[in-house]
Amino acid sequence: MDLIEWRLFGVEEVSKLVYLHSALSESLRLYPPVPFQHKEPRKPDTFPSGHCVDPNVKILFSLYAIGRMKFIWGEDCMEFKPKRWLSERGTIKHEPSYKFLSFNAGPRTCLGKEVAFTQLKVVAASIIHNYHVQVVEGHTVAPNVSIILYIKHGLKVQVTKRWS
Numbered sequence: 001m002d003l004i005e006w007r008l009f010g011v012e013e014v015s016k017l018v019y020l021h022s023a024l025s026e027s028l029r030l031y032p033p034v035p036f037q038h039k040e041p042r043k044p045d046t047f048p049s050g051h052c053v054d055p056n057v058k059i060l061f062s063l064y065a066i067g068r069m070k071f072i073w074g075e076d077c078m079e080f081k082p083k084r085w086l087s088e089r090g091t092i093k094h095e096p097s098y099k100f101l102s103f104n105a106g107p108r109t110c111l112g113k114e115v116a117f118t119q120l121k122v123v124a125a126s127i128i129h130n131y132h133v134q135v136v137e138g139h140t141v142a143p144n145v146s147i148i149l150y151i152k153h154g155l156k157v158q159v160t161k162r163w164s
């Protein structure tokens with residue numbers, strides 16, 4: 001029989017997990033679950049770039065690409081670096097929503113962003129605290145490009161209990 005019970009983290013507890021929040025933000029930057037979107041202007045308009053658009057035009061933009069652009073995220077844009085989300089004081093550095101676009105920005109921004117972060121932290125903290133998770137060697141981890149970004153061949157892992 002297990003001496004230590006399986007531990008589920010609470011909402012209050014996970015709000016203090018600054019590094020986990022940074023790691024999740026970094027994952028969502030590199031792998032936005034909604035990888036691209038499309039919008040249409042209601043009336044003719046001109047972009048800052050000089051491109052003219054009218055209501056017949058469908059504008060496609062890639063959140064996946066925006067999360068990996070050098071001029072937005074710097075030379076190390078392709079690296080997984082949770083520390084980019086931490087301030088010098090060790091608190092979360094909040095990036096403007098027009099820079100970190102994984103939840104979109106403006107009037108149609110995701111209404112569930114805070115709920116999503118809380119759920120992700122509760123699940124991740126509970127799994128990481130209770131189990132050691134190791135990706136199976138040789139397993140190819142590749143994104144599948146579709147309306148929702150998911151892992152092409154799944155994520156094959158070996159799970160072992162941390163405590164017994």
Ligand code: HEM
Nearest residue numbers: 032033034037102103104107108109110111112113115116
């Ligand atoms: C990691 C998780 C999530 C991601 C990456 C995400 C991303 C997004 C994105 C990109 C949009 C904009 C869609 C568009 O402009 O067409 C959106 C909209 C929305 N999301 Fe989320 N979402 C997440 C979780 C959630 C959760 C948990 C909820 C509810 C509790 C939620 C509720 C909504 C709603 C209601 C909208 C529509 C807002 C509107 O059109 O005014 N989302 N989400």
